[in-house]
Amino acid sequence: MDVVEIQTKSALVRSGIPGVNFVINPYLGCGHGCRYCYAVFMRKYSRLHANAAWGSFVEAKVNIVDVLRAELAKKRHAGAAMLSSVCDPYQPAELRYRLTRGCLEALREFGWRIEILTRSPLVMRDVDVLKTSIGASVGFSIPTDDDRVRRILEPNSPPIGSRIATLKKLREAGVETWAFIGPILPMNPKALHDMVAPHVSSVIISALNYRSQVAGVFKTHGWGYALGNDYQKGTRAELKRLFG
Numbered sequence: 001m002d003v004v005e006i007q008t009k010s011a012l013v014r015s016g017i018p019g020v021n022f023v024i025n026p027y028l029g030c031g032h033g034c035r036y037c038y039a040v041f042m043r044k045y046s047r048l049h050a051n052a053a054w055g056s057f058v059e060a061k062v063n064i065v066d067v068l069r070a071e072l073a074k075k076r077h078a079g080a081a082m083l084s085s086v087c088d089p090y091q092p093a094e095l096r097y098r099l100t101r102g103c104l105e106a107l108r109e110f111g112w113r114i115e116i117l118t119r120s121p122l123v124m125r126d127v128d129v130l131k132t133s134i135g136a137s138v139g140f141s142i143p144t145d146d147d148r149v150r151r152i153l154e155p156n157s158p159p160i161g162s163r164i165a166t167l168k169k170l171r172e173a174g175v176e177t178w179a180f181i182g183p184i185l186p187m188n189p190k191a192l193h194d195m196v197a198p199h200v201s202s203v204i205i206s207a208l209n210y211r212s213q214v215a216g217v218f219k220t221h222g223w224g225y226a227l228g229n230d231y232q233k234g235t236r237a238e239l240k241r242l243f244g
């Protein structure tokens, strides 16, 4: 993994995501290296890794907390911010850099609502900040119940069981939790429902969008059926029925 430190000029990026005003991405690139990742286009913003394989590099925006504090100080009203939209805020580099934690502390100080989307149990490290923020919530991406599928399509991401266990701990700590089932991967919808449902208050379901990006790997592993509209629509309908 090629990890480099960079400077950023901005922290808050206006967002069209429902329920949040801005997104914050402390890293350019993502060590989880999901094969289906929608954020690969971010390479074009890198001076160092424009042609590097997605998942092989991370650029840490080491001044982002200072930049964020300056931006928050200029806002007339507190809003809601999500970490993150084009990287995982708790990817392995966060263990060393603590940029996500710094951003959370700044958001809490200025009274902003925090929304997290991650695949990593490392979020538990910051439960003290989340518990003392106004209306913080944590979403976990859990696009399959099958760890064999996870290992192939999300090669560096934490096991599914560890995500479920972390949702449970967060909920027990009084933090609101939700799940993002997307993109829809090969799965057993009933098994996924039974794992996730006890530990979340809501679920967002999203189809597989960039199918040509993963067509080869899906077919190699016998999952070609999951690329079709019938599977995507059928699985979505089944999940909606199960989750009510």
Ligand code: SF4
Pocket: 030, 031, 032, 033, 034, 036, 037, 038, 039, 085, 086, 087, 088, 119
């Ligand atoms: S965790 Fe998210 S941003 Fe990171 S590689 Fe996977 S899909 Fe992309």
